[in-house]
Amino acid sequence: MSPATAMLPPQKVVILGAGGLARETAFIFDECNRVRPQWDLLGFLDDDARRHGTLLNGRPVLGSLAWLEAAEPSSLRLIAAVGSPPVRKRLVARAAALGFSFCSVAHPSVVKSEFVAVGAGVTLAAGVILTVDIRLGDHTFLNLDATVGHDTTLGAFCNVNPGVHISGSVTVEEGVDLGTGATVIQGKRIGAWSIVGAGAVVTTDLPPRVTAVGVPARVIKTHSALA
Numbered sequence: 001m002s003p004a005t006a007m008l009p010p011q012k013v014v015i016l017g018a019g020g021l022a023r024e025t026a027f028i029f030d031e032c033n034r035v036r037p038q039w040d041l042l043g044f045l046d047d048d049a050r051r052h053g054t055l056l057n058g059r060p061v062l063g064s065l066a067w068l069e070a071a072e073p074s075s076l077r078l079i080a081a082v083g084s085p086p087v088r089k090r091l092v093a094r095a096a097a098l099g100f101s102f103c104s105v106a107h108p109s110v111v112k113s114e115f116v117a118v119g120a121g122v123t124l125a126a127g128v129i130l131t132v133d134i135r136l137g138d139h140t141f142l143n144l145d146a147t148v149g150h151d152t153t154l155g156a157f158c159n160v161n162p163g164v165h166i167s168g169s170v171t172v173e174e175g176v177d178l179g180t181g182a183t184v185i186q187g188k189r190i191g192a193w194s195i196v197g198a199g200a201v202v203t204t205d206l207p208p209r210v211t212a213v214g215v216p217a218r219v220i221k222t223h224s225a226l227a
């Protein structure tokens with residue numbers, strides 16, 4: 001750590017969302033701070049008024065996204081931690097329209113080469129491994145023990161749920177939700193906003209806006225609209 005880095009005050013941050021994923025994201029910030037104090041996590045924002053004023057593991061739900069209208073965009077960074085990719089995209093758009101920008105966070109246990117391009121608002125949970133020549137789109141969430149191989153690209157707003165293994169040279173388009181324990185073999189493409197069931201093995205390209213499950217993964221549904 002350079003002396004200049006050591007003197008930086010902690011970055012203020014607010015989490016969009018106040019559910020389980022948001023609490024898990026707070027845990028990642030806390031784990032980073034145990035290594036080096038660097039984040040000042042103010043709390044959570046959620047449009048569910050029943051949550052306002054409550055404490056989540058010691059931190060407040062500050063209000064709805066309207067809370068941002070009274071805040072100064074340059075004074076803090078945001079990170080979106082809502083499980084649904086389309087809902088996450090909508091929240092990000094609302095906050096960005098108010099001028100806010102987003103930070104990314106990686107648990108200290110993440111293993112990642114210098115040849116990984118990480119977008120804005122990306123979350124990397126404990127145990128994630130990213131090898132080389134990988135691109136992660138904005139606001140994508142890689143959950144516990146997910147691994148990604150060489151030359152793979154993930155679009156924005158993807159969910160890579162716990163224990164997912166993505167092989168080399170895979171393309172995962174925007175908003176894809178890969179269920180817990182799913183595997184994608186090398187060279188395949190998964191179309192935008194598709195959902196892969198827990199435990200599935202993707203052995204063929206998948207089109208956009210489908211749900212595929214099983215081993216090998218088979219399409220069981222198509223989505224005309226996103227939630």
Ligand SMILES: CC(C)(COP(=O)(O)OP(=O)(O)OC[C@H]1O[C@@H](n2cnc3c(N)ncnc32)[C@H](O)[C@@H]1OP(=O)(O)O)[C@@H](O)C(=O)NCCC(=O)NCCS
Nearest residue numbers: 161162178179180195196197198199200211212213214220
């Ligand atoms: C794939 C998934 C999205 C389907 O949900 P859904 O659209 O509500 O579909 P349904 O529950 O109606 O299931 C449809 C059919 O697929 C089967 N199915 C659902 N998920 C399956 C899976 N993961 N593997 C194999 N079959 C599955 C169901 O048994 C059902 O079969 P049937 O028609 O013969 O009864 C969901 O089951 C899933 O696996 N989600 C992943 C969740 C996850 O990993 N969350 C991580 C949070 S950290």
